[in-house]
Amino acid sequence: MQTLDIPDAELYYDPHFLKQEEADAYFLRLEREISWQQESIRMFGKELPMPRLTAWYGDKAYTYSGLYNAPKPWVPVLQELKDRVEQASGHIYNSVLLNFYRHGNDSMGWHADDEAALGDEPAIASLSLGGERRFSLKHRARQDLKPVHITLAHGSLLLMQGPTQHHWLHHIPKTKRPVQPRINLTFRRVKA
Ligand SMILES: O=C(O)CCC(=O)C(=O)O
Ligand SMILES: [Fe+2]
16 A cells, blocks of 8 residues: 555555456446436426446445445445455454446535444545546645645555544546546444
C-alpha cells in the first residue's frame, strides 16, 4: 500500500491489489451474483432514481443515505474478497456496500462515511473494479487545501481511516468521457 500524504487524513492506496485477470473475473462474478437494486432518493419532495445500482450485505442492519438496509448473508464471492481485504488492510469488517456505476452519468454525491453506527474513526476499505472513475476529496473547513483527485484503477484498493471522515468529504462525479461500467465495494464495520 502506498501512503497518500494528505493533511487531516489517513489514506493508503494500492493500485495493483488484484491482478488484472483476477479483477476481470471478480467483476463478472459480482455483476452476475449480486442482487443489484435500483433504490430511489427523495429530493425536493420528489422520488428520483439513485444514479447507480446498490447492494448491501452484512451481519447487521444499516441505514445509509436515509435508506434502511436489512442484513443479508454473505455470499462466497463477497466472503473471498472480504478475507483478502481484511488481510491487506489489517482491519475486520462485517458489512459491505456495493455500488454499480453503469455509465458516466452514474455518480455519488459529496458525503462522508460518518454515520454514528460506524464509530468515531472508521476504517473503510474501497475496492474498485471495471472502468476507471475519478474519486475526489475536499476538506470540510480548510479552503487553503486543494481538492484531491484519485483515479481509482481496476483492481485497486483504497483504505480510508483515522480522522479522514471527520475532515474530508468524497464523491464520484459524473463524466462525459466514455467509460466502462464500474463496481465499487466499501467494506465497513458496523457497531452493534
Ligand atoms: O464508488 C466509490 O469509489 C465511492 C463509494 C463511496 O464513497 C461509498 O460507498 O460510500
Ligand atoms: Fe463513501
